[in-house]
Amino acid sequence: MLHKLAATWRHIFKLDPDRKLSDLALQKICESGTDAIVVGGTDNVTFKNTWELFQRLKKFPITCVQEISTASAIVPGFDGYLIPSVLNTDNAYWIHGAHHEALKKYGEFAPWEHIVFQGYVILNPEAKVSRLTRSRTELDPEDVTAYARIAEHLYRMPVFYMEYSGKFGDVEMVKAARKGLKNTRLFYGGGIRSEEQAKMMAEWADTVVVGNVIYTHVEMALRTVRWVKETKRVGSI
Numbered sequence: 296m297l298h299k300l301a302a303t304w305r306h307i308f309k310l311d312p313d314r315k316l317s318d319l320a321l322q323k324i325c326e327s328g329t330d331a332i333v334v335g336g337t338d339n340v341t342f343k344n345t346w347e348l349f350q351r352l353k354k355f356p357i358t359c360v361q362e363i364s365t366a367s368a369i370v371p372g373f374d375g376y377l378i379p380s381v382l383n384t385d386n387a388y389w390i391h392g393a394h395h396e397a398l399k400k401y402g403e404f405a406p407w408e409h410i411v412f413q414g415y416v417i418l419n420p421e422a423k424v425s426r427l428t429r430s431r432t433e434l435d436p437e438d439v440t441a442y443a444r445i446a447e448h449l450y451r452m453p454v455f456y457m458e459y460s461g462k463f464g465d466v467e468m469v470k471a472a473r474k475g476l477k478n479t480r481l482f483y484g485g486g487i488r489s490e491e492q493a494k495m496m497a498e499w500a501d502t503v504v505v506g507n508v509i510y511t512h513v514e515m516a517l518r519t520v521r522w523v524k525e526t527k528r529v530g531s532i
């Protein structure tokens with residue numbers, strides 16, 4: 296069951312199939328002690344570039360999952376699949392429309408026990424993902440707590456993902472998400488590139504996701520594993 300495995304993840308790296316990474320950097324990322332590698336992105340994610348990255352990752356004994364952003368790029372063989380649904384959009388396509396379209400085609404083949412549904416709240420208005428999904432990013436902490444409660448109690452989602460992709464987020468918003476969650480896991484991702492940032496978010500999030508810094512400063516990215524793992528998460532507020 297992927298959701299049981301995901302419940303043990305403290306730190307994960309997200310690799311973008313559309314970006315170049317040397318073999319050495321990829322090896323260091325896979326051997327870093329992170330809990331899993333997620334393959335996904337917003338732009339130019341294709342079957343070909345996802346498959347090519349997966350072939351390189353398969354050589355390492357690390358859990359690799361695909362985060363699906365377009366059904367045409369689903370690659371069989373991953374250890375599991377993360378399926379986002381954007382909660383702070385009014386566009387039903389990104390809440391469940393794309394999912395309906397995909398399941399009409401591939402529903403027979405869906406490996407349900409290896410699928411985890413994620414409720415996304417996207418908060419960086421500059422991120423491509425926020426433009427694509429027309430997310431309503433002007434939220435206050437009470438909005439975030441309410442979305443967290445929707446994810447946990449109404450949709451019963453296993454993961455609530457606070458997404459600041461490309462920008463370091465507001466810790467008060469992450470605390471607000473924490474306040475609304477008991478069993479649903481809180482993922483935080485966005486802009487982590489220092490010890491202070493990694494530890495600040497690791498105090499409140501169950502799982503910290505690190506992406507862009509892999510491509511700009513791989514040694515810094517590697518250090519985030521230790522910074523996150525040596526931080527104890529505080530309880531609910």
Ligand SMILES: CC(C)=CCC/C(C)=C/CC/C(C)=C/CC/C(C)=C/CC/C(C)=C/CC/C(C)=C/CC/C(C)=C/COP(=O)(O)OP(=O)(O)O
Nearest residue numbers: 336337364365366371379393394397404405422423424460
């Ligand atoms: C054998 C086999 C595996 C068969 C297939 C069966 C299967 C797995 C079926 C699943 C069917 C299903 C329900 C698929 C989902 C289909 C789908 C397209 C859903 C839409 C998902 C969605 C809401 C996408 C919107 C974008 C988004 C939230 C992407 C998540 C990743 C993300 C936020 C990346 C950030 O990327 P980055 O590159 O950093 O972007 P920025 O530029 O914004 O920083």
Ligand SMILES: O=P(O)(O)OC[C@@H](O)CO
Nearest residue numbers: 460461484485486506507
């Ligand atoms: O790329 P960064 O900004 O580290 O964010 C990580 C992840 O949440 C992106 O989907």
Ligand SMILES: [Mg+2]
Nearest residue numbers: 460461506507
């Ligand atoms: Mg990115």
